[in-house]
Amino acid sequence: MNYLASIGSYAIMIKEVFRKPTKWRIMKSLILKEIDELIYGSLGILIFISFFIGGVVAIQTALNITSELIPKNLVGFATRQSIILEFAPTFCSIIMAGKVGSYITSSIGTMRVTEQIDALEVMGVNALNYLVFPKIIALLLYPFIIAIAMYVGIFGGWTAGVLGGFSTSADFIEGVQLDFIPFHVTYAFIKTLIFAFVLATIPSFHGFYMKGGALEVGKAATTSFVWTSVVIIILNYILTQLLLGQ
Amino acid sequence: MIEVKDIYKSFDGTQILKGISTVFDKGKTNLIIGQSGSGKTVFLKCLLGLFNPDKGSISLDGKIYPQLTPREQRDLRQDMGMVFQGSALFDSMTVEGNVMFPLEMFTNKSRSEMQDRADFVLKRVNLDDAHKKYPSEISGGMQKRVAIARAIVMNPKYLFCDEPNSGLDPKTAIVIDNLIHEITLEYDITTVINTHDMNSVMEIGEKIIFLKNGIKEWEGTKKDIFKTDNEAVTNFVYSSELFKKVRQMYIEERN
Numbered sequence: 001m002n003y004l005a006s007i008g009s010y011a012i013m014i015k016e017v018f019r020k021p022t023k024w025r026i027m028k029s030l031i032l033k034e035i036d037e038l039i040y041g042s043l044g045i046l047i048f049i050s051f052f053i054g055g056v057v058a059i060q061t062a063l064n065i066t067s068e069l070i071p072k073n074l075v076g077f078a079t080r081q082s083i084i085l086e087f088a089p090t091f092c093s094i095i096m097a098g099k100v101g102s103y104i105t106s107s108i109g110t111m112r113v114t115e116q117i118d119a120l121e122v123m124g125v126n127a128l129n130y131l132v133f134p135k136i137i138a139l140l141l142y143p144f145i146i147a148i149a150m151y152v153g154i155f156g157g158w159t160a161g162v163l164g165g166f167s168t169s170a171d172f173i174e175g176v177q178l179d180f181i182p183f184h185v186t187y188a189f190i191k192t193l194i195f196a197f198v199l200a201t202i203p204s205f206h207g208f209y210m211k212g213g214a215l216e217v218g219k220a221a222t223t224s225f226v227w228t229s230v231v232i233i234i235l236n237y238i239l240t241q242l243l244l245g246q
Numbered sequence: 247m248i249e250v251k252d253i254y255k256s257f258d259g260t261q262i263l264k265g266i267s268t269v270f271d272k273g274k275t276n277l278i279i280g281q282s283g284s285g286k287t288v289f290l291k292c293l294l295g296l297f298n299p300d301k302g303s304i305s306l307d308g309k310i311y312p313q314l315t316p317r318e319q320r321d322l323r324q325d326m327g328m329v330f331q332g333s334a335l336f337d338s339m340t341v342e343g344n345v346m347f348p349l350e351m352f353t354n355k356s357r358s359e360m361q362d363r364a365d366f367v368l369k370r371v372n373l374d375d376a377h378k379k380y381p382s383e384i385s386g387g388m389q390k391r392v393a394i395a396r397a398i399v400m401n402p403k404y405l406f407c408d409e410p411n412s413g414l415d416p417k418t419a420i421v422i423d424n425l426i427h428e429i430t431l432e433y434d435i436t437t438v439i440n441t442h443d444m445n446s447v448m449e450i451g452e453k454i455i456f457l458k459n460g461i462k463e464w465e466g467t468k469k470d471i472f473k474t475d476n477e478a479v480t481n482f483v484y485s486s487e488l489f490k491k492v493r494q495m496y497i498e499e500r501n
Contacts (some may be wrong), residue, residue, distance in 0.1 A: 020316075026350055115334035122294055122406075124323030188348055 020126040034138035034218040054156030057082045062166035075167040076175025081158030088150040089188045093195040097228035101203035105224040108207030109217040135200040141191045142196035199233045202228045253302030260286045264460040273434045275450045286440045322388035327397030329407040333389040336380040342377040345395045367395040387418035408440040472496045
């Protein structure tokens with residue numbers, strides 16, 4: 001019953017986010033601030049992780065090619081497919097649920113605990129629009145960092161594969177170009193955009209409606225990470241079935 | 247003037263407010279006192295329009311909150327200033343940013359006009375040198391003054407304060423009380439303060455209402471509070487030995 005009530009509250013929250021918009025002059029600066037915090041601030045960690053995961057995927061693939069009949073370009077092919085289809089959009093979103101999600105929950109939760117949200121409401125400000133809408137808009141740029149993560153991941157695979165002696169540069173690049181289906185990138189970006197919405201709204205929900213003090217802010221951040229990850233994984237399955245399934 | 251008529255409010259089947267009626271006059275400092283859990287905060291939130299009463303009505307100069315259109319409700323909110331218990335200043339903004347926030351949100355003033363207004367109200371609350379500081383860089387008393395400055399920057403008709411001097415030393419608490427009282431008189435505002443502090447009652451309580459278990463147990467002025475025979479009020483107000491002695495002296499003087 002509690003889960004149903006939470007889903008209902010979440011739906012009402014989403015409706016409220018788009019009601020009674022804040023002045024554009026103020027909203028513009030809030031969006032830029034969130035882009036800096038959520039997008040630019042996450043670039044470093046995503047580049048770092050993508051590079052090394054790409055490398056590990058290439059090494060694992062190379063080490064598992066035991067038959068001489070399997071072409072050497074499979075290392076590049078497998079790295080590209082793993083990075084574009086799953087690692088960049090889904091795995092990065094789980095990392096973002098931890099990094100950005102807990103930041104969103106704890107910052108909004110702290111505002112709740114210290115009555116800053118009450119202060120906004122007393123002034124007649126739509127607190128949900130003021131706090132959540134800029135995050136949704138900022139995270140519309142999320143596909144751009146995922147595109148960078150894709151590039152860096154494949155580059156990491158090439159670096160590990162070639163420098164580690166698992167593949168030649170020519171074989172790897174041939175694999176990367178082999179049987180490329182552009183829709184796979186579109187599929188990845190559709191997933192990314194939907195995950196971006198989840199990343200902005202579920203942590204905001206947990207922060208905005210939290211009750212209690214400082215301890216509960218920490219608990220809300222943990223709960224928000226768990227639920228954001230669960231929703232991303234379920235949506236990943238549904239979207240894959242819908243977009244790639246026969 | 248705020249007129250409260252027979253309001254009831256419950257949460258999850260627990261009745262918090264049980265038929266409170268009173269009038270808060272314009273240009274006066276009205277105090278709501280009572281023990282923790284007596285319904286003071288719920289009552290204040292009903293006055294602010296954050297909670298709608300289950301029964302009864304609250305009229306702010308003839309405007310009854312639930313009957314207003316969303317636009318009228320927004321306009322009415324701009325006539326309200328609120329000082330929260332913990333000041334509720336926005337951490338990410340400077341003192342000046344906090345004070346200018348309502349102006350930026352609800353007026354079309356130019357940057358320099360907003361700056362002038364912020365300078366004026368900050369000067370009024372005796373904070374001339376903290377414009378560029380963040381809330382975490384100033385003392386609790388200064389934070390309260392910034393909260394008052396933010397509450398009055400839009401020239402409100404109603405000022406609500408929830409425990410404005412909690413966590414402050416007695417001297418600073420008196421400064422804050424007097425500041426609120428002076429502003430009330432200066433701008434002819436209807437001020438309602440939730441408090442536990444008996445010093446505030448004795449200093450600035452022009453009208454006091456005492457809540458007990460969601461019922462208005464007593465109302466009067468700070469002079470009346472010395473004379474009252476209401477046991478619940480005397481037990482609450484004279485719970486400290488100091489106030490018991492003050493009351494004894496007052497009674498002896500009167501006799």
